[in-house]
Amino acid sequence: MHEWALAEGVIKTAVEKAKESKMKSIDEIDLKIGEMQDIELDIFKFALDELMKEYGMKAKINIRIQKTKFKCNVCNYEWHFDEFELTEDEKEFVHFLPESIFSHARCPKCGSQYFEIVEGRGVWIEAIRGKK
Numbered sequence: 001m002h003e004w005a006l007a008e009g010v011i012k013t014a015v016e017k018a019k020e021s022k023m024k025s026i027d028e029i030d031l032k033i034g035e036m037q038d039i040e041l042d043i044f045k046f047a048l049d050e051l052m053k054e055y056g057m058k059a060k061i062n063i064r065i066q067k068t069k070f071k072c073n074v075c076n077y078e079w080h081f082d083e084f085e086l087t088e089d090e091k092e093f094v095h096f097l098p099e100s101i102f103s104h105a106r107c108p109k110c111g112s113q114y115f116e117i118v119e120g121r122g123v124w125i126e127a128i129r130g131k132k
C-alpha cells in the first residue's frame with residue numbers, strides 16, 4: 001500500500017510548507033504525478049482525504065498527470081509515451097508494470113532498446129494556496 005506512504009508524504013510536506021510561509025489553513029494543493037508512477041489514483045485520493053481529516057485539514061487537491069518522456073541512449077532522440085507503437089494489450093501491460101516498457105518497446109527513431117525515462121515518475125507538490 002505505498003499509496004498511503006505517498007499520500008502521507010504529500011500531506012506532511014504541505015503542512016510544513018504552509019508553516020514556513022505562515023499559512024493558517026491550506027485551501028488548495030496542486031500535485032503533479034508522473035504517468036509512469038506506479039500508483040492507484042483512487043486509493044491515493046482516498047488516502048489523502050483520510051489523512052487530511054487526521055490533520056484537521058480540508059483542502060482541495062488538484063492532480064495533474066505529467067507525461068512520460070523517454071530518451072534514447074544511442075541517438076539521443078526524446079519522445080513521449082504516445083509515440084511508441086504498442087498494441088492495446090502491451091499498453092495495458094505497461095500500465096500495470098511500468099518497467100515492462102523496456103522489454104516491449106524500442107526507440108521510435110533508431111530502434112535501440114537502450115533508452116531511459118527522463119520524466120514521468122514521482123509525485124510533486126507544485127503549489128499550495130491558503131489563508132495567512
Ligand SMILES: [Zn+2]
Pocket residue numbers: 072073074075076077107108109110111112
Ligand atoms: Zn534511438
